[in-house]
Amino acid sequence: MLGAQIIDGKAIAADIRRELKAEINELRKQDIVPGLTVVLVGDDPASQTYVRSKQRACAEVGIRSEVKALAKDVSQAKLIALIEELNSDPEVNGILVQLPLPAHIDSDVVLRVIDPAKDVDGFHPVNVGSLWTGLAGQGFVPCTPSGIMELLHRTGIQPEGLNAVVIGRSNIVGKPMAGLLLQSNATVTICHSRTQGLEEHCRQADILVVAIGRARFIQRDWVKPGAVVIDVGMNRVDGVLCGDVDESVRQVAGYITPVPGGVGPMTIAQLLRNTVIAAQRTL
Numbered sequence: 502m503l504g505a506q507i508i509d510g511k512a513i514a515a516d517i518r519r520e521l522k523a524e525i526n527e528l529r530k531q532d533i534v535p536g537l538t539v540v541l542v543g544d545d546p547a548s549q550t551y552v553r554s555k556q557r558a559c560a561e562v563g564i565r566s567e568v569k570a571l572a573k574d575v576s577q578a579k580l581i582a583l584i585e586e587l588n589s590d591p592e593v594n595g596i597l598v599q600l601p602l603p604a605h606i607d608s609d610v611v612l613r614v615i616d617p618a619k620d621v622d623g624f625h626p627v628n629v630g631s632l633w634t635g636l637a638g639q640g641f642v643p644c645t646p647s648g649i650m651e652l653l654h655r656t657g658i659q660p661e662g663l664n665a666v667v668i669g670r671s672n673i674v675g676k677p678m679a680g681l682l683l684q685s686n687a688t689v690t691i692c693h694s695r696t697q698g699l700e701e702h703c704r705q706a707d708i709l710v711v712a713i714g715r716a717r718f719i720q721r722d723w724v725k726p727g728a729v730v731i732d733v734g735m736n737r738v739d740g741v742l743c744g745d746v747d748e749s750v751r752q753v754a755g756y757i758t759p760v761p762g763g764v765g766p767m768t769i770a771q772l773l774r775n776t777v778i779a780a781q782r783t784l
Contacts, residue, residue: 504751504752505730505750505751505755505756506755506757507756507757507758507759508652508731508757508758508759508763509759510648510765510766510767513655513766513767514766514770517767517771517773518770521562521773522561525562525563525564526563529563533780533783534563534565535563535564535594535595535776535777535779535780536564536567536780537555537559537565537566537595537597537776538566538569538587538595538596539552540569540571540583540596540597540598540599541570541599542572542573542580542598542603543573543603545601548600552568554769555769558770558772559773562773569583569587577605577606577610580598580602580606581610584614585614587619588614588615588616588619594776594779594780594783595619595772595776595779596615596620596621597621597772598611598612598615600673612624612625619779620640621772621776621779622643622775623640623643623644623677624672624673628641629672632681635684637680637681641775641778641779642677642775643672643674643677644767644768644769644772645673645678645712645771646674646677646678646681648767648770649681649731649767651770656756659685660685660687660708661685661686661687662687662688663687663708664688664705664707664708665687665688665689665706665707666702666703666708666709667682667689667691668693668699668709668711668712668745669692669710669711669712669714669733670691671712674710675693675712676691679691682708687708690706703723705725706725707725709725709730709731711730711733711746713734713745714734714745715734715736716738716743717736717743717745717746718734718747719746720747720749720750721747721752721753723750726755727753727754727755728754728755729754730754730756730758731757731758731763732744732745732746733745733764735760735765742760743760744758744759744763
């Protein structure tokens with residue numbers, strides 16, 4: 502066996518950014534410039550890095566971006582007041598609150614304050630409900646799962662009729678990923694830390710999406726030959742970035758996403774896309 506075909510998320514994300522640039526140019530002809538505001542609380546280095554990468558991506562395609570930086574000890578009331586101000590600002594099409602938030606702030610409460618029409622992260626209960634009732638096109642879908650669906654689509658992989666296994670049940674990746682796969686007519690199993698017989702579930706998967714945050718957890722003999730393996734993990738081991746899937750899986754999988762360079766670039770590309778959609782809806 503020659504090994505898995507690598508799904509190049511960087512290249513596909515670059516294609517999406519080129520497409521969005523053209524759409525933004527059309528919006529500019531109508532005096533609309535898509536605007537994204539990121540709210541950053543505290544000085545977490547990883548969050549700061551993510552925010553900078555989002556700013557660079559916005560600048561590349563022509564989205565106006567702004568960061569509202571707040572001290573880590575800011576009150577929840579002050580944070581909510583800022584979000585409400587952004588909700589009413591017509592220049593702001595997308596609002597993103599960078600997670601995680603400090604422990605004294607209730608993330609669920611804060612995310613519910615964001616106007617669903619500006620919730621480009623897709624975390625508001627209204628947008629979650631739209632996804633699970635089959636109306637995802639009317640709201641926003643979390644960027645990582647929608648980016649994975651775009652990877653599958655642009656690689657020519659059709660989930661319909663396939664067995665899909667999602668490992669991880671977070672509101673950010675696992676649950677919305679399952680919802681999108683269901684909408685694409687896959688047969689979906691969600692696994693998690695308490696799943697019994699996890700290895701056997703994995704072996705049944707035609708599409709295996711792994712988002713558990715455990716470095717190199719999925720082993721070669723857990724994977725069905727020819728399966729599509731989507732590695733959402735981002736772990737650092739001895740200073741090296743690696744995913745949740747062991748490198749040996751490449752020897753048996755049909756397709757696989759690398760870490761880095763697979764799912765990560767697609768997450769930001771989909772954030773840009775959601776921001777452009779929000780701007781287009783103002784028409």
